Amino acid sequence: MNDHISDLRWDRLLADELPADQRTSALAHADGCASCGARYRELLAGQGAFKLRPVQIPFAPRRSRWWWSAPIGALAAAAVLVLVVTRKPAEGERTKGADKPALLLSAGRPGALVPMMGNDAIHPGDSLQAGYTAKTDGFGAVIALDGANQVLTYVPASGDAMVALPAGTDRSFPSSTLLDDVLGKETIAIVWCEVAQPLAPFVAELRSTNTLADRDGCTIRIVVLDKAAR
Amino acid sequence: MGAGLDVEGLYRKYGHSVLRRARQILASDDEAGEILQEIFVGLVARPEQFEQRSAPSTFLYAATTNACLARLRDRKNRLRLIDEQVKPWTTDIDPRSADAALMVRGVLAQLSEEEARAAVYYHLDGMTHAEIAEVLGCSRRHVGDLLERLGDRLAARKDAS
Incomplete structure (x- = not known):
């Protein structure tokens, strides 16, 4: 009925479903077809805008996460930073790597996060968000050892690869975590590294030693929180 | 699975x-x-x-x-849509035009399930017959029949209004 490229085809292209030859063909068509070129750009923009959309879907049985954009997350992180700078690290908390990126942690009821320091209280149902300020691009992860002695990876949401963290001030890690009902001490490790590293060694170390040792090229912040019933 | x-x-x-x-x-x-x-x-x-x-x-x-x-198809939406005026139907419109989208949305709730799906894929998504057949899980010929029937139904609606 028409010679244009359907939205389905564009969606497949954007999702990397299309074979290379079909992808090339579609993009070549868009170059010569004003209507399809405009539609492609429109869908591409929509895909980008979707990443800014906060989402609250319980993806995992125990933990749920949602994503927000760096700019949106930065609003929360910025608020956190203002409060954090007025507080000194508490006992049980350490930040490794002098003159390295500043790593922040906030938690609380969704939409009302407050900065967390060592031994602060958190509660089931609270959300937890890590933030950072870094002068250079890096990679990061947030790992936790909960009261049941289980190690959980909060960031990345899946996989064994650190997430990319673009340089910036008061930025958020790309996902937030809704805390479950396991009570007790919860050790949160926020990790920033110059180059991406596999998470498995970090997870294994946190499980066996309850902490993470210094690593070249990485900045690590350990915060031990107390999760109690509300 | x-x-x-x-x-x-x-x-x-x-x-x-x-x-x-x-x-x-x-x-x-x-x-x-x-x-x-x-x-x-x-x-x-x-x-x-x-x-x-x-x-x-x-x-x-x-x-x-x-x-x-x-x-x-729920009652509330059906009543809302029935109250809307359905624009005259033509079959040679740009499938992705705003007019087409408005027109198709206006009649979706009044079509059969299969016709409504085909209408969405054809007029809102701009899919080819082959793509529609893939998503619906039927033959291209059946898609052609569906769209032809859809056109007939809409033309009849137009005549009746």
Whole structure:
């Protein structure tokens, strides 16, 4: 009925479903077809805008996460930073790597996060968000050892690869975590590294030693929180 | 099937498409957001519904269309749509034009389930017959028959109005 490229085809292209030859063909068509070129750009923009959309879907049985954009997350992180700078690290908390990126942690009821320091209280149902300020691009992860002695990876949401963290001030890690009902001490490790590293060694170390040792090229912040019933 | 389905990954990769199409079909941001939530929460609860025999895009196109049509068919929406004036139908319009989208949305709730799906794919998504056949799981010939029947029904509606 028409010679244009359907939205389905564009969606497949954007999702990397299309074979290379079909992808090339579609993009070549868009170059010569004003209507399809405009539609492609429109869908591409929509895909980008979707990443800014906060989402609250319980993806995992125990933990749920949602994503927000760096700019949106930065609003929360910025608020956190203002409060954090007025507080000194508490006992049980350490930040490794002098003159390295500043790593922040906030938690609380969704939409009302407050900065967390060592031994602060958190509660089931609270959300937890890590933030950072870094002068250079890096990679990061947030790992936790909960009261049941289980190690959980909060960031990345899946996989064994650190997430990319673009340089910036008061930025958020790309996902937030809704805390479950396991009570007790919860050790949160926020990790920033110059180059991406596999998470498995970090997870294994946190499980066996309850902490993470210094690593070249990485900045690590350990915060031990107390999760109690509300 | 469905075990180990990476719903988070699907959401990140295809969520924008689900949301956009739901907006196109329902013409409502709020309802589109609800459809997005409904589909992915449903996948978390029942991952086996995606048997992974087709591409995720194919599955989610069908799931979104079905969810939107179901919503359009509820009583409240049906009454709202019946009150709307259906614009005169033509078959040579640009399938992706705003006029076409408005027109198709206006009559979706009054079509048979199969005709409504075909109308969405053809007039809102601008799909080819082959693509529609793939998503509907039928032959291209059947798609042609469906669209022809759809055109006849809409022409009859136009004459009657």
